[in-house]
Amino acid sequence: MSGDYDVAVELYIKSVALCPTAEVHVLLGSAFRVLGKMEEAIAECKRAIEIDPECGDAFNDVGTYLLDCRTLRRCNSFGTPDADTNIRRSP
Numbered sequence: 126m127s128g129d130y131d132v133a134v135e136l137y138i139k140s141v142a143l144c145p146t147a148e149v150h151v152l153l154g155s156a157f158r159v160l161g162k163m164e165e166a167i168a169e170c171k172r173a174i175e176i177d178p179e180c181g182d183a184f185n186d187v188g189t190y191l192l193d194c195r196t197l198r199r200c201n202s203f204g205t206p207d208a209d210t211n212i213r214r215s216p
Contacts, residue, residue: 130159147177154186158193166190 137153154169173183
């Protein structure tokens with residue numbers, strides 16, 4: 126099954142080169158997540174947010190990926206070396 130996601134990544138990369146939309150970056154991030162490439166998944170969400178700061182899916186997904194990272198201990202950043210720095214907690 127990972128072969129399908131590898132193909133999806135290739136196609137999303139081609140798509141984003143032609144028309145870089147927030148939606149395609151979110152989808153590319155999702156494919157990276159399935160492949161266990163958490164840093165790449167987070168980076169794609171960041172690109173989606175840069176394109177469309179109102180892209181709720183990107184914010185939702187990056188939050189999910191950061192939680193996954195905490196659980197998996199695979200990645201440590203969303204713009205800084207310490208992921209906890211950028212996670213705001215309610216008082």
